[in-house]
Amino acid sequence: MTSQPVQESTVVGIVGAGPAGLMLSHLLSRSGIDSIAVDTRTRDEIEHTHRAGILEQDSVRLLTDTGVDGRVLTQGSEHEGIELRFAGEGHRIDFKHLVGASVWLYPQTDVFIDLANARERDGGDVRFGVRDTKVLEVRDQPVISFVDSEGIAREVRCDYLVGADGSHSICRHEIPESLSTQYFKEYPFAWFGIMTEAPMSAPELIYARHERGFALISQRTEQLQRMYFQCDPATDPGTWSDEMIWNELQTRVSGGGFSLKEGPITEKVVLPFRSFVAEPMRYGRLFLAGDAAHTVPPTGAKGLNLALQDVKVLAEVLDAAVNLGRTELLETYGTRALERVWKAQQFSYRLTTLLHTLPGETPFDAKRQLGELSSIVTSTHGSAHLAECYTGWPTAQL
Numbered sequence: 001m002t003s004q005p006v007q008e009s010t011v012v013g014i015v016g017a018g019p020a021g022l023m024l025s026h027l028l029s030r031s032g033i034d035s036i037a038v039d040t041r042t043r044d045e046i047e048h049t050h051r052a053g054i055l056e057q058d059s060v061r062l063l064t065d066t067g068v069d070g071r072v073l074t075q076g077s078e079h080e081g082i083e084l085r086f087a088g089e090g091h092r093i094d095f096k097h098l099v100g101a102s103v104w105l106y107p108q109t110d111v112f113i114d115l116a117n118a119r120e121r122d123g124g125d126v127r128f129g130v131r132d133t134k135v136l137e138v139r140d141q142p143v144i145s146f147v148d149s150e151g152i153a154r155e156v157r158c159d160y161l162v163g164a165d166g167s168h169s170i171c172r173h174e175i176p177e178s179l180s181t182q183y184f185k186e187y188p189f190a191w192f193g194i195m196t197e198a199p200m201s202a203p204e205l206i207y208a209r210h211e212r213g214f215a216l217i218s219q220r221t222e223q224l225q226r227m228y229f230q231c232d233p234a235t236d237p238g239t240w241s242d243e244m245i246w247n248e249l250q251t252r253v254s255g256g257g258f259s260l261k262e263g264p265i266t267e268k269v270v271l272p273f274r275s276f277v278a279e280p281m282r283y284g285r286l287f288l289a290g291d292a293a294h295t296v297p298p299t300g301a302k303g304l305n306l307a308l309q310d311v312k313v314l315a316e317v318l319d320a321a322v323n324l325g326r327t328e329l330l331e332t333y334g335t336r337a338l339e340r341v342w343k344a345q346q347f348s349y350r351l352t353t354l355l356h357t358l359p360g361e362t363p364f365d366a367k368r369q370l371g372e373l374s375s376i377v378t379s380t381h382g383s384a385h386l387a388e389c390y391t392g393w394p395t396a397q398l
């Protein structure tokens with residue numbers, strides 16, 4: 001006979017304990033609101049998933065000002081600009097000079113580690129490595145049912161349910177199709193990503209446009225670098241030797257005597273590429289946050305920043321609803337979050353189409369693209385707009 005699930009209750013049930021779920025749980029606890037976060041992945045699995053590495057200054061502030069950890073300031077590195085490379089030449093976009101802002105290179109895995117440590121330090125209730133997660137009655141009386149890492153079946157009743165469960169979200173599917181609009185943009189390419197044990201090739205990130213396609217030179221530490229190049233989505237990373245990869249990357253960033261410092265390649269992955277938004281982000285007592293509601297192509301490095309911004313807004317309205325009874329403010333969550341989401345969609349799309357080559361592209365398309373790049377780097381207004389979008393927009397106020 002199977003035993004009955006153990007019954008529990010909390011104010012906010014959170015499906016997904018990645019950066020969005022953990023940050024929400026952290027912010028809620030600062031407002032005295034209990035939550036339980038569950039994730040099918042183990043803590044170790046999440047810590048070993050490589051994701052993008054750029055934090056907008058508002059994201060850095062959210063980590064430091066709310067007492068998550070100041071490690072980002074000592075172990076991350078502040079970047080005051082990027083380089084755009086095209087037609088064999090590099091052009092610096094100076095964020096500090098143009099818009100008085102900067103970004104921080106601090107990988108998502110480190111953000112996750114800091115948040116998981118902070119939740120542990122503050123006695124947060126986070127259950128990693130659960131299985132068979134289901135959500136029930138999401139609109140009116142939400143319940144999360146799951147089997148915990150020790151094999152015990154549990155049911156958590158909650159006043160509010162948050163789906164912070166990534167792009168394959170189970171929570172998103174609870175919103176009836178007739179009430180949800182899904183906006184998609186597919187791109188006919190992907191990114192080939194590598195991790196290499198090599199010294200840094202440049203002090204800042206390089207976004208390069210070449211006839212053979214896009215390349216991005218990023219970093220992790222003095223001895224470990226992250227690089228990407230545009231590829232066919234059907235590419236099998238195992239068929240690419242280190243030599244082929246270095247040739248491709250060197251060609252795409254070549255010009256002006258610049259070359260990459262090479263080293264052994266320790267990881268090869270092909271990353272999917274698409275833009276997606278599901279609206280609305282709320283259905284009764286269910287709220288979606290982060291990748292569960294929207295994904296952006298990695299070009300603008302906005303994914304994590306959007307997720308953190310979503311939960312900042314969500315924590316504010318949940319605080320008002322739970323502590324002040326102002327439930328009408330829950331209505332404002334989606335509108336406020338989506339304003340920034342669509343700006344980020346536009347920026348990621350623009351940076352993507354500005355730097356990638358399209359299959360079947362004509363010489364006209366290539367020349368037009370170079371014309372657009374040139375009009376950005378030769379104009380203070382053009383560069384400042386790029387700098388403003390890259391470093392991030394202010395949060396929409398209540």
Ligand code: PHB
Nearest residue numbers: 052053218298299300301
């Ligand atoms: C990364 O370092 O992984 C990275 C940085 C910037 C991007 C995308 C990825 O736009």
